[in-house]
Amino acid sequence: MRARTRDRRVYLLSHPLLFALLAATRRRPAVRLGRTVLVHDREAFVAGLTRIPLDRTAAGTTGGAAGRLTGGDLLFDQNGDDHRRARRDTAEALGATGVSRLRPTWTGLLNRCLKPLADGAxxxxxPVAAEMAGLTAAALLEVDVDGxxxxxxxxxxxxxxxxxxxxGVRRPGTARAARQATERLSALLAPDGGDHAALATMLAVAAVTTTVAAVPRAAAWAxxxxxxxxxxxPALADELLRVTAPTPLLPRVAAEAGELPVPGxxxxxxxxRMLLxxxxxxxxxxxxxDPARPVPARIAQLAFGAGTHxxxxxxxxxxxxxxVLRMLAPYRPVVVRARVDRGAALPSWRSLVVRAS
Ligand code: HEM
Known part of the structure; x- marks a missing residue:
């Protein structure tokens, strides 16, 4: 199957209306629908994240959702000095030294999980991406929980x-179910509560959901x-993150008036509300x-947002x-079966079964 055709299924089957709306309006740099602005243009996307002051606690935004679930004061919904302080600690743990320290955690797991490919299985x-993300998050947060x-x-x-x-219309009890699911995660990460429980919960969700969405989609495309x-x-991973855009849409709310830099x-x-x-x-x-001619880094980097957040x-x-790509490569794998996860927070595969070719 063509890589793009297969990958499109994760959008079409999980968010059909949204995807159709985005495709129908994408020729215009920015489109206003009532109080919502769909932002397609690259410079306007960056301006929406960096130049328009944002209400980081508004409902329906990433920060708002994270804050409401975990009790708030997390990176996503912070501003100014509080944000800078919390970022410093996280950035240190996730910097070059932190990543090298964590790396054996997942290379060991990948070695074990990919071995069956050598026997034709x-x-x-x-599940490999999920365990890798869980194990890494546990090591990062220094908690004794299996991946x-x-x-x-x-x-x-x-x-x-x-x-x-x-x-739209929600089934009764969805808010309670969401709260309970978050409490279960928090109890794993910080059984005695404490100040760091909310931040640890948010970090685990941010790391696991994105990895489970990104890694199988990129591997399927490869x-x-x-x-x-x-x-x-390294350009292969960057280019695959660019075309799969694991967080395809960033919902944000303007705190103050501003102007998006588009013609007119x-x-x-x-x-x-801006849908970036x-x-x-x-x-x-x-x-x-195109790993031989990747787009400039300043564009590829937008898969991870822009600015202080x-x-x-x-x-x-x-x-x-x-x-993952380097360790899969010797098997020249092909996709045997792929099933979309219609209930995931981000467009994702529910299963992506490969075998050596
Ligand atoms: C392919 C994987 C990932 C993608 C595509 C991704 C994408 C993003 C994006 C688009 C944002 C919002 C940026 C903005 O508002 O400008 C974000 C924020 C964030 N991500 Fe990731 N992410 C990924 C993996 C991870 C991992 C592995 C972790 C942690 C270990 C992580 C932790 C965070 C945190 C804590 C924030 C909030 C930062 C803040 O508000 O200051 N992400 N991510």
């Missing part, structure tokens, strides 16, 4: 939160487009991955994906 890369348990709790909390924050010859180049201008008022389409800012919809886990995510 199949491997489902979704599968942590990842399962984090994915359940994220999926329940996504259901509770979807616009299988379908037979990109294994590039597995030793696009004023934004305080309280307006990372997928289009990255040219994911029209430019296939840009993803502190980017280095970890890139290194992990590069390791």
């Amino acid at each position: 199949t491997v489902d890369l979704v 599968v348990t942590l990842a399962t709790a984090a994915r359940a909390a994220a999926a329940a939160a996504a259901r509770a924050h979807l616009p 299988c379908d487009a037979q990109l294994w010859a590039y597995a030793d180049r 201008g696009c004023p934004v008022r305080a309280g307006d 389409v990372a997928r289009h800012a990255l040219d994911a919809h029209r430019l296939d991955p 840009a993803c502190p886990g980017a280095r970890l995510a890139r290194t992990q994906l590069a390791d």
